[in-house]
Amino acid sequence: MSLLNPARNQLLETFALDATLIRGSGARLFDEQGEEYLDFLSQYGALPFGHNPERGWAALSAAHQAQLPSMVQPMRSPEAERLARKLAEVTPGDLAITTLTNSGAETVEAAIKLVRIRTGRSVILSTRNGFHGKTLGALSATGKPLYQQGFNAPAPDFDYLPFGDLAALEARLEAHADLIAAFILEPIQGEGGVVCPPEGYVEAAIALCRQHGVLTILDEIQTGLGRTGQLFACSNFLDVPDMLLLSKALGGGLMPIGACIVRPSAWDDRFGRLHSSTFANNALAATAACATLDQLLEDNGALIRQVAENGAYIRARLEALQRDYP
Known part of the structure; x- marks a missing residue:
């Protein structure tokens, strides 16, 4: 039995999501056997630049x-x-x-x-x-x-x-x-x-x-x-x-x-x-x-503009599929 939330672990096993991931780079993850996965989930939106972003x-x-002090309450940070x-x-x-x-x-x-x-x-x-x-x-x-x-x-x-x-x-x-x-x-x-x-x-x-x-x-x-x-x-x-x-x-x-x-x-x-x-x-x-804000805003928000373009393209293609297969 898993000592880290056994109920969740059982769900992962049921849906074959129990791979042990040991490395991540950008949109790619790798398990113990060297199998490569494309990460389309992106931790529910928490990975804006993928795994292990260099700038961050x-x-x-x-x-x-x-040697910045990390936690200094109640002093100013x-x-x-x-x-x-x-x-x-x-x-x-x-x-x-x-x-x-x-x-x-x-x-x-x-x-x-x-x-x-x-x-x-x-x-x-x-x-x-x-x-x-x-x-x-x-x-x-x-x-x-x-x-x-x-x-x-x-x-x-x-x-x-x-x-x-x-x-x-x-x-x-x-x-x-x-x-x-x-x-x-x-x-x-x-x-x-x-x-x-x-x-x-x-x-x-x-x-x-x-x-x-x-x-x-x-x-x-x-x-x-x-x-x-x-x-x-x-x-x-x-x-x-x-x-x-x-x-x-x-x-x-x-x-x-x-x-x-x-x-x-x-x-x-x-x-x-x-x-x-x-x-x-x-x-x-x-x-x-x-660092996240700096990267999102650099080059006048080029990355965000690319998101807008990609989003418009994907939406148009999905709507085309919806029309073809109502």
Whole structure:
């Protein structure tokens, strides 16, 4: 029996996914027998440059050579502050104040805490089939009963609307806006089946929530950092969300890290004083994240433009298959 989560190990054996991988380079993985695999999964979007990216390792090696202190709480972390400045520069609108975390789910938890203390309200509204993580708060915001069964989830004060249904959101806001702290959603549902909403839905939802005094949390943990052919799915929005959540690709495939980036009008110092994390703000994760942003943005975002071109091509070919085989 495996001592590392035997239930998961049994699933891997059932689906013949139990190969022992010992080396990774770019999009290729190699097992103990020397068999080569093309990695189309990319750790659910956490490997923006593939396995063992040279730029990321060079940044971490430079940090090692400089003997940067990695964890210095409660003192200031220059690398974490450098990352926060970079994020403020590249995020749209007045998104500017960053809280760093260690994962996507922890980023969602931080956002939930912040909107509740900022508004004094408790209800978190999300979408059916949305996915926001598997810690209890994030799991409660995740609109998939499959993941909630047996965990006494959702916790109280979480509710769900159909994804892409602006009328349903408007009706809920008109009836109960005074109880709702925030509406959290993905710009494209990932775990829900790669579901794109109607054109303009996300930006209209943000504007509608703002009219009713409800904060918005845009979960770009999976879509952010180039995966939609823009740096963020909300890069060109006129109405930006009150909070933008990042993780996965932010660590460049080398370090776990997340970021909750907030408009000044949605920030609350009470949260800033009370919320903390032992490993957040560590210099190595922040160094890897800074290197990731630099690589994504170099040459005027050439890599992201290539993503947009590839995405348009693949989508066109898939739609052609769909027409041929309805």
